[in-house]
Amino acid sequence: MTNAEIYKPAGRSASIKSRERAANAAIYTVLSVMSLFWLLPVLWLLVSSFRGEPGAYTEYIMPKQWTLSNYTRLFTDTALFSFPRWYMNTLFVAVCSCAITTFLTLMVAYTYSRLRFRWRRGLMNISLVLGMFPGFMSMIAIYHFMKAIGLDQSLAALIMVYSGGAALGYYVAKGFFDTIPKALDEAATIDGCTRNGIFWKIILPSSLPIVAYTALTAFIAPWLDFIFVSVIMKDNYANYTVSVGLFRMIERENIYQYYTRFCAGAVLVAIPITLLFVKMQKYYVEGVTGGAVKG
Amino acid sequence: MAVKKRDPFYLRLARGFNEYIRMFREGDLWTRLSYLIMGAGSLARGQIAKGLLFLGGEAAFIWFYAGFGWRYLKDFGTLGTNAQLRVWDEADEVFRRIPGDNSMLILLYSVLTLAAILPLVMLWKSNVRAAYKAQKLRESNKSLPGFLADAKTLLDNRFHMTLLSFPMITLALFTALPIVFMVLIAFTNFDKSHQPPGSLFGWVGLANMRNVVFSNPLYARSFGGILGWTFVWAVFATFSNYILGMILALMINKKGIKLKRMWRTIFVTTIAIPQFVSLMLVSKMFTDTGVVNVILQRLHIVSSPIPFLTDANWARFMVVMINIWVGIPYTMLMSTGILMNIPAELYESASIDGATPVQTFISITLPYMLFVTGPYLITTFVGNINNFNVIYLLTAGGPATLDYYQGGKTDLLVTWLYKLTVNEQNYSLASTIGIFIFVIVAALSLTVYNLTGSVKKEDQFS
Structure with a gap:
């Protein structure tokens, strides 16, 4: 800790700290939301590749049938x-x-x-x-x-x-x-x-x-x-x-x-x-x- | 190293000519004969292998011209006069094709044949120089270098020739000549109704340029509209990614944020997935029956599907947004390293002065980043002007509109060019557009190139 910080009035230092914490919390929230946006399509791709039901979308997120046949049929059909x-x-x-x-x-x-x-x-x-x-x-x-x-x-x-x-x-x-x-x-x-x-x-x-x-x-x-x-x-x-x-x-x-x-x-x-x-x-x-x- | 001011091109050319005239004057019979029969000088002075190479080169060129090139080059002025005919054959009761000219091949091979003059000129020049040099060496009673010694300089003093010859041939064949060919196409009427060999095309001068700029209202309107959107798109796509990517990097880099590696990896994962895959995936998510609309409807947020990619304004908004999704991780990755290099003192003094984060960003981070990544920014801008993948895979340029000739509301010049050639076979119009794209890109790049002064910096290490 440098001298300058030691002589800071206690109250001000605390307010800086709490502001810092709030800023970090905001950043964590933004990052998490963004991660979701960035990862969802990737997850969607992975999940769909194991989906048993055909079609471009389903009305639910997790497939009802899991299968490997999408992969095998790529190579056989x-x-x-x-x-x-x-x-x-x-x-x-x-x-x-x-x-x-x-x-x-x-x-x-x-x-x-x-x-x-x-x-x-x-x-x-x-x-x-x-x-x-x-x-x-x-x-x-x-x-x-x-x-x-x-x-x-x-x-x-x-x-x-x-x-x-x-x-x-x-x-x-x-x-x-x-x-x-x-x-x-x-x-x-x-x-x-x-x-x-x-x-x-x-x-x-x-x-x-x-x-x-x-x-x-x-x-x-x-x-x-x-x-x-x-x-x-x-x-x-x-x-x-x-x-x-x-x-x-x-x-x-x-x-x-x-x-x-x-x-x-x-x-x-x-x-x-x-x-x-x-x-x-x-x-x-x-x-x-x-x-x-x-x- | 100081930058030498170079003489203009024509002065250097004139000086080059003078030199060959001087060598001719000073030359003896054999040197002078080399001006006509390549290799004569070398052969006369015992440099047999070298002389034969020169002579062989000349012979090959003449053989190529007489046997192949001339057949096409002679029709270069008209691009062919006799189209292929279909004649009814009474005896066999079928149509017979009588082969005629093919404008396409005439143009293609004429360009090739004309380009073949360039290597001949280079060979001829080196032949004259060799003859002159050999003569001078003989006159001063010095011995001539043998063929092997000559060949060895190809690995040392003339190593650039060895290294460059093959790349330059590929460059000429696959980039330079095709571009010359396409530029020439812009001055012809090669379109759907002039498809050789059935029907020929010919020169039309500047008609295509005039059509695009004003004569043909439909073309002019399409070109103007698409050009405008191309610029809007390039500006938004470039700067949104640049700024937002930087902010993302700043957030991850901020002191006190934990799991930096994890955050970075999350965003980098999306880069690793091939772009065309993520683009196709996302484009299917936003169709009228795609997953996004289905979820929105089931949650009763909207009652009818949002026309994400089928309404002009929505589509334009969506391509920019999706491009952000595709592009931010790249900028994040790139700016992470640079941001760490910004001197910490700058930030400290800013925080002592009580600057807000936004002020710090605008007055310290942004200028520093712009300074370091200026050239990258312009490359990205140009890349976005020609960003085929994002537009074509997301909307294919759609929604289509009757305002534009064969174009859609999100079409960039480059996707329009693609449609004009692949769907419409309107090559002459496409080439004209291509030339306009070139002019725009060249003007932009040259401006920035001169501003950044990387030309002058290049030699700082030598």
Whole structure:
């Protein structure tokens, strides 16, 4: 306790304390109410995925019948909606585009951060401008291009689309590379290390967090994307990814029969994403603030 | 490092030209021949592998142009004149298709072919330089670097070429060229009634732009209305999330609040659930027969379902509210770390001065946060202008209205663009809208980019 507080009149200190307590109580109330709002839909999703009765809602909160059949039928009843296939599609696309994107992004980030060459500033400006066009716009052209070379409605097209823009998403990684002291590079150069060597032996090992962040974001993207898949796949159900597939399940004509199964599918998609997200949470914060947290 | 003032583009270009003229003047026969036959200089001076690469590049380019590119490029001016015909075949009693031009392919491959000039120019330049350099080295009786030594510089002095070549090719193919293609589409009449190969489309100049801005009242009204709502939406969506998320973080961070970790985890859980899942889930909860309306009716709070997503004003209100639900945890997560960095002295002196929490928030927290997260804020704003998922998955742009051409009351420009292409195949109108979105986004970003001065800061570590 500091001196200043000791000499405070007793009455005033008590009023501060009680005001403090009231403020905290108010905050607890607000937080609890908000938590309720935020958690209820999540709980609703979980509960519905185990509900035996079909339909988009019930007039009571807890289901009368609990069942696992929503989950099992996702994998067995695949005549109309082949969830396992969509899941594997998404996994395949995610793994491929994750590998390609990570490599491309890190290569570009290193180049812009460490190497100085004539067109550096020009290329960075072009990237900036290209990034300002709505991504959807280029997609239509890509769709026609894929159609012309016979690749439309294929998973390969999806992979190309997801990893094709990797050269634009270098900002976070570049920002991180920028903070690695240049003295390290210089020392290595004196020891006869080439720039290739510096990239592999110095930059990459000291930026594992950002490698992880880049890889995880790239991996998660295909699970969440909706618009690209629906344009490229049109009505080719077999090559859908989970997001568009699940969307089809709750369209007007299917929702009564498939709603609980949609919930089960959503839970299955959410699990890996949740795990990955928990892992990359702290990188996420560093990413969006561009390392500003470090001051 | 001081920022060097760079010469304008055209001056640098002119200087570049001058250099090649100078090299031509100083060059001997082989160097001069390299201007026409690529690799000649290198071959003549014994750099066989290098010379063959240059020569091969030129040959490949000519082969590509003559064999493929020219077929399409020659029709670039008209985008094709003969549509595909269906002719009755008497003998077999069927319609036969007589293949004609395809405007789409002509435009697509013309762009590709024109773009192929760029690598040729780069190759040509490096060929001339190589020839000139080899000549100079020979004249001063120095030995020329072998092919292997040259290749090795790709891992060191010219490492940027190695690293950038592949990413740049993907960038060109999947982002740059498609954008050029779509920009060109905006100057054609590629719509539902001009679908190649059955019927061709052609250039119409600025007609689409004029239509959107004033000539076509329906288009102009739709564009104006949707643009207005896009801005209203972006402002509300960005700042509501920003401020409320920060307040949430402040509440959790406040001294004396227990179980900080638990509160944070509760809110972060909703981020972890894929956005499209939570959006679809919530959109079904708020339909006329959704769970919210059912509960409200059973509790006799309302007698008929509230048109949450089917009445224009309700829908607009709901998308902003649901976006808050989706977005607050992100801002909370991001601002937690930054808030802890605000110097405690600032708060102490404020409390000595008797500032209320609201005053403290407005005069200390907010300015500090804005300072640190300015760029993030503008990225979010731009992201919200193009926020396809939230709008499309919640309301699909609805409720639909006859005031707008193929649009609804919650449509953003980007969802309208989606509908125009996917449902209406009105590509030319969609591309025009896309260009307008680009202009808006570019203007916004450039302003902020210059304000934050991150351009100048970039080199501080070098």
